[in-house]
Structure formats: C-alpha cells, structure tokens
Amino acid sequence: xxxxxxxxxxxxxxxxxxxxxGDPLWLPxxxxxxxxxxxxxxxxxxxxxxxxxxxxxxxxxxxxTTFIFFFFLIKYSYQVSSILGVVVxxxxxxxxxxxxxLVKEGKAVFRALEESLEAGRKQVGRIVGRDTRExxxxxxxxxxxxxxxxxxxxxVIAPLFWxxxxxxxxxxxxxxxxxLDSMIGYKNEKYLLFGRVAARIDDFVNFIPARIxxxxxxxxxxxxxxxxxxxxxxxxxxxxxxxYPEAALAGALNVTFGGAHLYFGEWVPKPAIGExxxxxxxxxxxxxxxxxxxxxxxFVLLLTLIFVVLNL
Numbered sequence: 001x002x003x004x005x006x007x008x009x010x011x012x013x014x015x016x017x018x019x020x021x022g023d024p025l026w027l028p029x030x031x032x033x034x035x036x037x038x039x040x041x042x043x044x045x046x047x048x049x050x051x052x053x054x055x056x057x058x059x060x061x062x063x064x065t066t067f068i069f070f071f072f073l074i075k076y077s078y079q080v081s082s083i084l085g086v087v088v089x090x091x092x093x094x095x096x097x098x099x100x101x102l103v104k105e106g107k108a109v110f111r112a113l114e115e116s117l118e119a120g121r122k123q124v125g126r127i128v129g130r131d132t133r134e135x136x137x138x139x140x141x142x143x144x145x146x147x148x149x150x151x152x153x154x155x156v157i158a159p160l161f162w163x164x165x166x167x168x169x170x171x172x173x174x175x176x177x178x179x180l181d182s183m184i185g186y187k188n189e190k191y192l193l194f195g196r197v198a199a200r201i202d203d204f205v206n207f208i209p210a211r212i213x214x215x216x217x218x219x220x221x222x223x224x225x226x227x228x229x230x231x232x233x234x235x236x237x238x239x240x241x242x243x244y245p246e247a248a249l250a251g252a253l254n255v256t257f258g259g260a261h262l263y264f265g266e267w268v269p270k271p272a273i274g275e276x277x278x279x280x281x282x283x284x285x286x287x288x289x290x291x292x293x294x295x296x297x298x299f300v301l302l303l304t305l306i307f308v309v310l311n312l
Contacts (some may be wrong), residue, residue: 147209
C-alpha cells in the first residue's frame, strides 16, 4: 500500500502548485494537446454519413489512448525511482486541477463589468459556451456564478475523484472526456450527432462527482437551504449533472439561476433553479469563491484521510 503514500504526497504537491501558479501561459498544458487532437479529428470526420459512429469511435480511441499513455508514463516513472514517480504524478495533478484559474476567471468577469458592459460580455465569453453578445449586466453575473458552481465539479472535484480511483491515468482520462464534451458535446446541428457519444460518456463520468460537489458545497456553506435545494432543484436542468452544484450554490446564496440561453444561434430553455429572484452583486462572488475554495480544500483533506486509512 506504499503507493497510497506517494499518491498523498503527489496530491498535495499538485494542489499547492495549483494554488501558487494557476495555469501559467508559458507552461505547455496537456489540455491544449487534447483540444488540438479533438479539433483535428472533428474537422476530418464531422461530415457526411455515420456521424454518430465516427464520433463514437474517435471519442473511444482518444479516451483509451489517453489512459494507456499515462498508465505507462506513471508506471515507468516509478520504475526509474519513487522520487521521479511522485514528481511526475504531482505535475499532472497540477495540470488536472483548475481551482485557481476558476476563481481568477470569475474575479476577472466582475472586474471587467466595472469597466463596461461590453468588457464584461467579452470576459464572460471566455468561460461560458453561450452567446454573450446580448447579455445584461445581471445575466453576466449569473452566468459567471453558474459557471463557477458547474466548473467546481468539472475542473476540481471530478478530476480529484478520478485521481483517487485510478491515479493520474484516471485523472487525465477524465480531462480528455471533459474536453471532448466541451468541444463537441453540444445539442446543435453541427455536433448533435458527432458529439452524442462523447456527451453521454461525460454525463456518466460526472454523475457521482457532481453530486459529491453539491453536498460538499452545501456542507462548506453551512446552509440548510443549500441541502434543500439539492433535492428540490438538482434534477431541474437539461444536464443530468450540472443542476446539482448550481442548486447547492443557489441555496447558499438564496438566488435563482437558469432561464433560456443562446448557444450557437439557438435558444436553449433552462428551468429556474431557486426560489428568490434578485439581482446578483459582488458579495455573491465573494461568497461563491469562499465556498469553492473551502470545498476544494475539504475534498483534498478527505482524500488524504482516505489514503491514510487505507494505508494502515
């Protein structure tokens, strides 16, 4: 069970690196490589007949290749030396976490809004998939907070969950799946068929992490309403997973998320999540960031405790 000790060290090293560095532009990131691979195959095969089959084969091949590559990378790194193995693991834990960047991007949107509405629209367009050209100031704030909740699951808790189950290979494979979904998992004419299987796989791998995220958010916010909203509004979303962390945050802040949004020229209806309709403000961002940071830290501590107990 010695590997659990190494996992714990790599986990904390990667977590602290993310807190210190975030995602520096000068450092090559594996997600960029994932994105380029997906883009290459999408341009080559997303046309003509059999789009569902072609999209499924490409998704499965990319997912399998990612797992195999990182499985052998970690295996051979530890065969060289335990120190090298921990260093390589820590590096990819760092790459797999987006907690610091998530908070940074949320703050950037609210700062941009202080400059102008147009600046806010442009900035929020960096973190959401919807059309931001006609968003009001309040809609921009709502979109930012919704994204912080959803991406806490996708960018922090889910990668850590899969790291706990399958190490760096599991974490990086999850990141490939999530990148596939973010690029081709849209329900529009261009991607509805080609990205269908990728989107379903993403739904599957996020099922448990999204619910873990929601309950941890509720616990870290110390809000009974957040727990109540998870059960009341968690499934009130077109996504089988995104509604749970959004419901927890809506309860913690006592706000309402949802409503129709424009994606690639098409209006996509989304039910309301919450009971109190009011304008969003800077305090909502401050409280959301506290919840995000506490939830991430708590889950890292929880995983460390599990590793220690299993190692006894």
